[in-house]
Amino acid sequence: MTSTFSLLARRLRPLIGAAALALAALPAAAQTPIKLVLNWKYEGPQAWFFLAQDRGYFKQEGLDVSIDQGEGSAASIPKVAAGTYQAGFGDMNALIDLASKRPADAPVGVYMLYNTPPFAVVVRSDSPIKTPKDLEGKTIGGPANDGALKLFPAFAKLAKIDAAKVTISNMAPNLREQMLVRGQIDGAFGYVTTVSFSARGMGLDPAKDLRFIRYGDHGMDLYANTVFFSRSFVQEKPQAVAGFVKALNRAVKDVIANPEAGIDAVMKREPLLKREVEKDKLLATLKNDMSHPEIARIGLGDVDDERLKKAIGIVAEANQLPRQPEVGEVFDRRFLPARAERPSSTVAP
Incomplete structure (x- = not known):
């Protein structure tokens, strides 16, 4: 009985191996x-x-x-x-x-x-800009695709800013905080967290060196x-x-x-x-x-x-x-x- 089983096993081994190889070659379930x-x-x-x-x-x-x-x-x-x-x-x-x-x-x-809402206009802590209305006559910069910049017309309307009196400047994202600190722009559009950490990377203390005018504090609970x-x-x-x-x-x-x-x-x-x-x-x-x-x-x-x-x-x-x-x-x-x-x-x- 044992010899018969062994003989059968030897004959089936090549078939089992071939079947295993065939299964391995099948593609995984479609993702x-x-x-x-x-x-x-x-x-x-x-x-x-x-x-x-x-x-x-x-x-x-x-x-x-x-x-x-x-x-x-x-x-x-x-x-x-x-x-x-x-x-x-x-x-x-x-x-x-x-x-x-x-x-x-x-x-x-x-x-x-x-x-x-994380949207804000960021200014230096020594800036005369303390309220949204103070943005009039100033240059505010940000990357063209920045969310806060895109929402500025809505913010201006709610905060009663004459948007026509605000000059918008675009720059590469990695230049935003540098231009703000150097005084090349009066303020910057951005997310509070993003700007804060970029400023930290430049050796600044956001809590002491920057002021955030948050959209959410002026009626934009978006x-x-x-x-x-x-x-x-x-x-x-x-x-x-x-x-x-x-x-x-x-x-x-x-x-x-x-x-x-x-x-x-x-x-x-x-x-x-x-x-x-x-x-x-x-x-x-x-x-x-x-x-x-x-x-x-x-x-x-x-x-x-x-x-x-x-x-x-x-x-x-x-x-x-x-x-x-x-x-x-x-x-x-x-x-x-x-x-x-x-x-x-x-x-x-």
């Missing part, structure tokens, strides 16, 4: 490709995107996600609208602007990250950066969108619980970054840009419809947009994980 463009160069506050990639959260949802650096919070919107990318991370207000003008092309927000997808991708691959949002939400919770792990993922992409600076930048973003009181009620990732409706009205009126998009045109909450699965706070437990 849906998603190209994501970020708001800016790789940095600490993008940690969740990289962690979701490194921990296989995207792959577990059947997604093959590639992540590219961006050129400004407003610049990612047209790139997704043009079809160059399927997904992006950028300014909700620039998205509202495009949705008003070209509704068929505008992307759709699916996960709100920056729920507290949302800022959201994750969004192209309208066609949302319609054609809703399961992929839901999977992406689920994976991202997992990574956001991981980073809140363990910021060091998030910074590990960032440093893998840009080893020359200063780790402690990027960690501080991440923690400042969690505290300053993602901590609106509403998340205790609706959870991170979602929006308050009435607040967003008001924000749409502000942006549409101030920029004289052809129409006011509906809330559902610019944000689709269908893909959000259940409320209990999303963070109620961005402070580590």
Whole structure:
């Protein structure tokens, strides 16, 4: 009996080996490709995107996600609208602007990250500019795709600034703080956290050397950066969108619980970054840009419809947009994980 079994095993061995080789040659389960463009160069506050990639959260949802650096919070919107990318991370207000003008092309927000307005005009602490009205007759600079610059017409209208009396100067992003410190511009457009850390890199103390005129302190309680997808991708691959949002939400919770792990993922992409600076930048973003009181009620990732409706009205009126998009045109909450699965706070437990 034993010899018969051995003989059978020897005869089957080549067939088993061939079958194993054939199985190994089969392609892996198809993964849906998603190209994501970020708001800016790789940095600490993008940690969740990289962690979701490194921990296989995207792959577990059947997604093959590639992540590219961006050129400004407003610049990612047209790139997704043009079809160059399927997904992006950028300014909700620039998205509202495009949705008003070209509704068929505008992307759709699916996960709100920056729920507290970070937009500001930054001046030196010794500047005579102390109120928004003081900006008249001055030169304010910023990168062309900066979110605060794009929103300045709306801010000017709300704060009763004569925008025609303000000179706007554009420069490369890496020159903004240098030009401000040297007095080549009177003020700079930017995000509070971004400018603060750029200033620190120049040896300045933002708390002592700079003054921030925040849009949110003057009636502009706007949302800022959201994750969004192209309208066609949302319609054609809703399961992929839901999977992406689920994976991202997992990574956001991981980073809140363990910021060091998030910074590990960032440093893998840009080893020359200063780790402690990027960690501080991440923690400042969690505290300053993602901590609106509403998340205790609706959870991170979602929006308050009435607040967003008001924000749409502000942006549409101030920029004289052809129409006011509906809330559902610019944000689709269908893909959000259940409320209990999303963070109620961005402070580590």
